[in-house]
Amino acid sequence: MMMGNLPGSRNGQTLESLMNNPIQRLEQIQEELAELGQEAVRIFQNNFPELYDQGEAYDAFTFGISSNAYDVTLERLIESAQEEEYA
Numbered sequence: 001m002m003m004g005n006l007p008g009s010r011n012g013q014t015l016e017s018l019m020n021n022p023i024q025r026l027e028q029i030q031e032e033l034a035e036l037g038q039e040a041v042r043i044f045q046n047n048f049p050e051l052y053d054q055g056e057a058y059d060a061f062t063f064g065i066s067s068n069a070y071d072v073t074l075e076r077l078i079e080s081a082q083e084e085e086y087a
Helices: 015-019 022-047 050-056 074-085
Strands: none
Touching: 022 050, 022 074
16 A cells, blocks of 8 residues: 655655655654754744744754764664664
8 A cells, every 4th residue: 555755755755665764764854853943943033033042052943963972862863773774
């Protein structure tokens, strides 16, 4: 049974094909989070500039990643899963 394309899917990938490749789906989720973060930035910049400054100072718009090497993030979990898959 073929399922429809996911919102934001690339190259016409179906949910079924992405579920057969969980790493690929996780990477797609990470990309979607980055896009949503940028959308949030634009909304705050245009409507709540004082809050935007605070959010930017604390990386509130970066979802799933961190500049702190010790943080457990979606990005680092995906990297670990890739290492595990290819080990």
